[in-house]
Amino acid sequence: MTLVTTDTSQASAPPSQDTGTDTASSGGLMARLQHFAYGCAWTMMPERCRVLPYIWWRGLKHYLTPKAKRPEPDASIALNFGEGLVGICDQLTPELILKNYAKGFYAFGHVGPLKWWTPPQRWVLFFNETHLEKNLRRLLRQKKFRVTFDQDFDAVIQACAAPRPGRRHLTWINDTQISCFKTLHQMGHAHSVEVWDANGELVGGLYGVAAGRVFFTESQFFTKRDASKVGFAVLNQHLQHWGFAVNDGKNETPHLRQSGFTGIPRDTLRGILDTHASLPFRVGPWSVDTELDEAAWVPAGSPGLTRSSMLEQ
Numbered sequence: 352m353t354l355v356t357t358d359t360s361q362a363s364a365p366p367s368q369d370t371g372t373d374t375a376s377s378g379g380l381m382a383r384l385q386h387f388a389y390g391c392a393w394t395m396m397p398e399r400c401r402v403l404p405y406i407w408w409r410g411l412k413h414y415l416t417p418k419a420k421r422p423e424p425d426a427s428i429a430l431n432f433g434e435g436l437v438g439i440c441d442q443l444t445p446e447l448i449l450k451n452y453a454k455g456f457y458a459f460g461h462v463g464p465l466k467w468w469t470p471p472q473r474w475v476l477f478f479n480e481t482h483l484e485k486n487l488r489r490l491l492r493q494k495k496f497r498v499t500f501d502q503d504f505d506a507v508i509q510a511c512a513a514p515r516p517g518r519r520h521l522t523w524i525n526d527t528q529i530s531c532f533k534t535l536h537q538m539g540h541a542h543s544v545e546v547w548d549a550n551g552e553l554v555g556g557l558y559g560v561a562a563g564r565v566f567f568t569e570s571q572f573f574t575k576r577d578a579s580k581v582g583f584a585v586l587n588q589h590l591q592h593w594g595f596a597v598n599d600g601k602n603e604t605p606h607l608r609q610s611g612f613t614g615i616p617r618d619t620l621r622g623i624l625d626t627h628a629s630l631p632f633r634v635g636p637w638s639v640d641t642e643l644d645e646a647a648w649v650p651a652g653s654p655g656l657t658r659s660s661m662l663e664q
Contacts, residue, residue: 440465478591
């Protein structure tokens with residue numbers, strides 16, 4: 352996810368982070384040092400400084416505890432500010448991603464070990480509340496781009512992880528995460544959306560994980576304007592049509608807000624996950640349903656789960 356421009360306005364990553372493989376892990380000593388320096392600078396930004404003492408205390412307590420007795424991530428200790436730290440991630444595996452995503456936790460970290468987080472407010476899309484801008488609907492009608500699912504997961508995740516021209520490269524998508532998500536894709540749980548131009552070039556896309564009837568959007572990219580927006584709209588129409596409950600975008604971004612995502616308390620998300628993320632659903636490769644007309648899609652008038660129906664359960 353040729354060199355690409357990562358669409359940070361459309362990413363579902365935590366705020367102020369690139370949606371971009373961790374070149375620091377494979378680009379030599381200088382790349383590692385650069386990544387460390389950028390990661391430290393990101394961590395020291397004013398809005399994050401107050402989280403540092405708690406991270407250090409939790410990390411120290413974690414590593415002073417024998418490995419066999421280290422606790423699992425626990426929502427009851429989540430911070431009510433920042434991204435909501437709930438634990439240290441010693442080892443990331445595909446199975447652990449599925450297990451913790453179903454609890455509302457995700458792994459992220461620029462410096463040191465990955466940490467498990469669950470923000471106090473989570474940005475999700477109830478599909479009947481999807482907002483399609485006029486320009487986006489026009490692009491869907493013109494069929495300027497062709498959209499596919501699960502045709503080139505590797506290319507999409509690598510494009511999402513690529514450095515952005517002219518920008519400092521600080522990324523949360525490291526080699527370990529790429530390996531885990533590729534395995535999840537092979538297991539039928541992680542999926543990619545590819546957007547192709549008229550010449551058959553990959554010009555946008557996104558990837559994410561399906562846990563039961565909840566989809567977790569991880570990252571998006573584009574090399575042509577609006578390409579990933581088109582892919583995102585097509586994905587959300589299919590998710591509604593298939594009976595998914597919500598699309599989780601983790602934290603607020605301008606693109607998510609414009610698309611109809613809204614913030615809900617993490618306890619509310621946990622209730623949705625308890626109901627809809629526990630049983631396997633649509634495991635295996637996905638494909639675009641050619642009978643669906645994305646240009647004519649009316650989210651509010653289409654069958655599917657709604658905010659009211661889920662929050663009343």
